[in-house]
Amino acid sequence: MSQTEASPISHDRQEAHRLHEAAVDRLRASYAAIAAGEPVRLAKRTTNLFRPRDRAVRGLDVSGLDGVIEVDPVTRTALVQGMCTYETLTEATLHHGLMPLVVPQLRTITIGGAVTGLGIESTSLRNGLPHESVLEMDVLTGDGRLVTCYPGDELFDAFPNSYGSLGYVVRLLIDLEPIGDLVGLRHLRFRSSADWVRAVAEISRTGAHAGLRVDAVDGVAFAPDDLRLSLATFDVEVEGHDWHGQHEPSDFTGDEIYFHSVRDRLTDLVTAEQYLWRWDTDWFWCSGAFGLHDPKIRRMWPRRWRRSDVYQRLVGLDHRFGVIRRLDARAGRPQRERVVQDVEVPIERTGEFLDWFDAEVGMRPLWLCPLRLRGEHTWPLYPLEAGRTYVNLGFWGTVQVGPDAPHAPRNRAVEAKVAELGGHKSLYSEAFYDRATFDRLYGGAHLAAVKQRFDPEHRLTDAYDKVVRRR
Numbered sequence: 001m002s003q004t005e006a007s008p009i010s011h012d013r014q015e016a017h018r019l020h021e022a023a024v025d026r027l028r029a030s031y032a033a034i035a036a037g038e039p040v041r042l043a044k045r046t047t048n049l050f051r052p053r054d055r056a057v058r059g060l061d062v063s064g065l066d067g068v069i070e071v072d073p074v075t076r077t078a079l080v081q082g083m084c085t086y087e088t089l090t091e092a093t094l095h096h097g098l099m100p101l102v103v104p105q106l107r108t109i110t111i112g113g114a115v116t117g118l119g120i121e122s123t124s125l126r127n128g129l130p131h132e133s134v135l136e137m138d139v140l141t142g143d144g145r146l147v148t149c150y151p152g153d154e155l156f157d158a159f160p161n162s163y164g165s166l167g168y169v170v171r172l173l174i175d176l177e178p179i180g181d182l183v184g185l186r187h188l189r190f191r192s193s194a195d196w197v198r199a200v201a202e203i204s205r206t207g208a209h210a211g212l213r214v215d216a217v218d219g220v221a222f223a224p225d226d227l228r229l230s231l232a233t234f235d236v237e238v239e240g241h242d243w244h245g246q247h248e249p250s251d252f253t254g255d256e257i258y259f260h261s262v263r264d265r266l267t268d269l270v271t272a273e274q275y276l277w278r279w280d281t282d283w284f285w286c287s288g289a290f291g292l293h294d295p296k297i298r299r300m301w302p303r304r305w306r307r308s309d310v311y312q313r314l315v316g317l318d319h320r321f322g323v324i325r326r327l328d329a330r331a332g333r334p335q336r337e338r339v340v341q342d343v344e345v346p347i348e349r350t351g352e353f354l355d356w357f358d359a360e361v362g363m364r365p366l367w368l369c370p371l372r373l374r375g376e377h378t379w380p381l382y383p384l385e386a387g388r389t390y391v392n393l394g395f396w397g398t399v400q401v402g403p404d405a406p407h408a409p410r411n412r413a414v415e416a417k418v419a420e421l422g423g424h425k426s427l428y429s430e431a432f433y434d435r436a437t438f439d440r441l442y443g444g445a446h447l448a449a450v451k452q453r454f455d456p457e458h459r460l461t462d463a464y465d466k467v468v469r470r471r
Helices: 001-034 086-094 111-116 153-160 194-204 260-265 272-276 285-288 295-300 306-321 323-331 349-361 404-408 409-420 435-441 444-454 463-467
Strands: 069-074 077-082 098-100 136-141 148-151 165-176 180-188 216-223 226-233 267-271 336-346 366-372 390-400
Touching: 001 069, 001 165, 069 086, 069 111, 069 153, 069 216, 077 086, 086 098, 086 272, 111 165, 136 153, 148 323, 153 444, 180 194, 180 260, 180 272, 194 216, 194 226, 194 349, 194 366, 216 260, 226 260, 226 444, 267 272, 285 306, 306 323, 323 336, 336 366, 336 409, 349 366, 349 390, 349 409, 435 444, 435 463, 444 463
Parallel strands: none
Antiparallel strands: 069 077, 077 165, 098 165, 136 148, 136 165, 180 226, 180 267, 216 226, 216 366, 336 390, 366 390
């Protein structure tokens, strides 16, 4: 390529970096404008958290920090801003036949959010959690410094699961991996959780099933005797290859519903983009609460509104105005408890948890996603063991419990059972731990020591206060 041809690319990169620096200047100026002693929060209107929170009257200006600075297809890395959503990031990377090592299931989750919280998806059995593919990151700490940190640094290692109590991610350099235009799927059925667990263990050991490489794996537990395991292969070629008779990819943004296909099909073919967002269109299966599993209603619901962030806003309106609660009261139905959680248990305890869950909570289906840490490095605020396989179980809905609902008996029971089984739960939703239990499970003493170094005046909300006390 000649120098003349290379100049526009160089100019675009220089401009992207210039715009990033300008956005960082605005961010730091907004921090300086917040009076000493006042709490520091992001000035953002959207969230993927499932717990109530107070809105900041005045917060950090994150405008201009929601994009991709550059993608390097040679080194297979991306330089990305902290408020960039995975939808925006994958649009840029798929152009080069690449994807982030882990892409959480919902389009509007941000890269910074997945690192300071936790993210998981079907590549997590191979690639661990999103923060494990971060090579370096810039963090605006609670004391106003912009700190560049790397794996092994005190701030970097304490950041995952700190939920903004140490600072906010401004810029990240992340690893990418190849993905083809088309993804082949195989949906396996198992009659027991023990058989499901054995299949996952074999795939984890060999990286393959029935002679075909497995790049990603997750599943659904529809019933105690109906568990599915969905295996994805990322570089399927259709031309000259019969993918079990299918030559055109399925489209789950239209009349088809992905979780129905998991139950009803043995194999499938989808585009890479469709695969990454297969769960987002129907918010897994939760779009059924809005009638979208009814073909007549689905046809009237615009495609652009079949997205998790739209459903999230609708749920937010219900929480604000109590529509469902009022309808239940008028109909004389027992009061509901919202049980929206993701938990991790060691894979060998999966069946035990499912049996307990059916008896004590009674909610189906459940999402099942096996995971292992990517390497030997461990993370103090979410202490999974290196070399050990876990299963994330996701369950999202409401349970009729009667007048005890405000005390969250089912959620509290889930927390206790998961801890008993040697697991943890993600903290994006409501939590009910006492302070001592929270600190024991989530590295509270370690977090406090790091926070003292990077936020000595406690300008940022403490993790326990944010997660449990909802401040």
